[in-house]
Amino acid sequence: MLMAASSSSMQVITTKRRYNITLLPGDGIGPEVISVAKNVLNLAASVEGIEFKFNEKLTGGAALDATGVPLPEETLAAAKQSDAVLLGAIGGYKWDKNEKHLKPETGLLQLREGLEVFANLRPTSVLPQLVDASTLKKEVAEGVNLMVVRELTGGIYFGKPRGFGTNENGEEIGFNTEVYAAYEIDRIARIAFETARKRSGKLCSVDKANVLEASMFWRKRVIAIAEEYPDVELSHMYVDNAAMQLIRNPKQFDTIVTNNIFGDILSDEASMITGSIGMLPSASLGASGPGLFEPIHGSAPDIAGQDKANPLATILSAAMLLKYGLGEVKAAERIELAVLDTLNRGFRTGDIYSAGNKLVGCKEIGEEVLKSVDTKTPASV
């Protein structure tokens, strides 16, 4: 807001906040959920006096088909120049047999690396409206509210050497390397400690330090960084036990910090506590530059093109874009409340459906969220 002096009076001029958003629909259900989330994002923003310029670009399999690479330079350049990036999902059966590294998913890794978004926040909470949809018993699921802080630009997905070759017996092999430098662990640990401090003050670091040197080093660095956060209670757990404890008693966790691959796997597992992978959003953030916001799920080729996808994870990722990417907290809350209101009114896609609710498709639940964005204010839900 600018104050401009005139000769007769002080005039208040409200400046519209304007942002450039790169949209990367990707493959499979990606374009379906992005189309719905874009409308929700646009409406919530305009109600709050924000204007978006959307710039849609190719990535993943769609980019491979059109340009021969899964992340065209033009896409990365547009993403870097924008204020935030919203991505649908990447990959599909069509490209499964592609040779070596020519996979759509490589484009996603290149994008995360190119934007240097090393911190992936994956909140997992059981909404009161969806306790029935949880895979777990009501008393185990009710009230779960945890945050997985996943390291996103290091570890085995990026480590070198990697590739295909032959072993000493001349047999074919494939190999990857789990490698972490101290700075990579330190910076994600600090994000996790800060996150835990703002939540209930409990941080659990998940590793495989009984077997892997990279994990032993991970634990050593997390313990070193803990000295900067004496108010946060730090614990450690091996990943196999963590996978089991998440199902046995998820409420023992508040903030979990872990490496790239364990975070990928544990967050898919955690999604079933909330009812569906179609509910979980994520924010990927770096030290500076635009954040990348995407649902945690993939391109779901088994339901693509059938209007069956749950777009709520992408809509909630749009809310994270507003909150973490742009600092537009009111517009973010408007979207979160609209999702709750839509669920309160009984609308469900197939993945979160339970008897007595209204079964709708991707587009229709999107329309219902739009109605809620329009009618509900933070005070009215």
Ligand SMILES: NC(=O)C1=CN([C@@H]2O[C@H](COP(=O)(O)OP(=O)(O)OC[C@H]3O[C@@H](n4cnc5c(N)ncnc54)[C@H](O)[C@@H]3O)[C@@H](O)[C@H]2O)C=CC1
């Ligand atoms: N961030 C990304 O772009 C990711 C891409 N992938 C890619 O996606 C493709 C499919 O991978 P999958 O292992 O099958 O994982 P997936 O997450 O795409 O699907 C797993 C299961 O969850 C269901 N599902 C996923 N999202 C849903 C939604 N929004 N609403 C309702 N149901 C939903 C699917 O129908 C499927 O049965 C692969 O090419 C994979 O590499 C996988 C994970 C993340």
Ligand SMILES: CC(C)CC(=O)C(=O)O
């Ligand atoms: C598709 C992969 C690159 C990653 C993945 O599964 C994820 O980030 O959840």
Ligand SMILES: [Mg+2]
């Ligand atoms: Mg995954």
